[in-house]
Amino acid sequence: MNSKIKLEFEKSKSGDKNERYESYQYILKVTDHKVDWVYEVWDQLLEDLTHKDNHQRSRAAQYLANLAISDPEMRIMKDFPKLWEVTKDEKFVTARHSLQSIWKVGIAGTTQKEMVMDYMVARFKNGTDKKNYTLIRNDILQNMRNLYDHFNDMTIKQTALDLIDIVDDKKYKKKYIDIFK
Structure with a gap:
């Protein structure tokens, strides 16, 4: 994983609202295509599915859904129930954003x-x-x-x-x- 991607993941969790959103958009764009660094972030994203911040949960779910195409070990098959749980999040906006991205797992x-x-x-x-x-x-x-x-x-x-x-x-x-x- 290059330093630009690492930085974007860091910025998507901190900084001001605009910076987080720009990083979020960048990561989604990059992960629309296969990447070779999927497992460098996989476990952290799984952990973030239950983060106390609903925005973190939502982003983690969307990133994992996008990264399914880059998952040659097919870890998503085992981890999907954790991802699916976010589609039922207590915060409806989080649940909905997660659900709306879930189809991307299916294109893997x-x-x-x-x-x-x-x-x-x-x-x-x-x-x-x-x-x-x-x-x-x-x-x-x-x-x-x-x-x-x-x-x-x-x-x-x-x-x-x-x-x-x-x-x-x-x-x-x-x-x-x-x-x-």
Whole structure:
């Protein structure tokens, strides 16, 4: 890992709000592509998933999701449940930002895609007792759309359409269908 990346990780945790945000944006951009330093930050990011600061939890989740494409040891398969927990964070904004990035784990490979889809399908079906479940469902379907666009895999689209089919509320059903138009 070069010194620029190290510095950006440090700045994303400290400094003023603007500096943190710029570093966050930089790290997300860099990790959109494979990197060879993934395991130099992996354990710290796992630890940060339970950090007392919700911003740290959110950033750690988003970075790990992005880094799944750089994970030849497939550690994400073992560590995914820890990452998934942040999608249920007590701070809704943290949960939502984490959930919105979770699809990136799925582009790391077929096994990862299937795991992410399984988690999302279960959450879609079983999460109606949670606050803001319609937004969560929307994010899950948008994640599926992102995976569908990446892989052009009709089974992903069909799974999403099947989930939309179980929605009773016409207003939300229409909103959800629009994601796949």
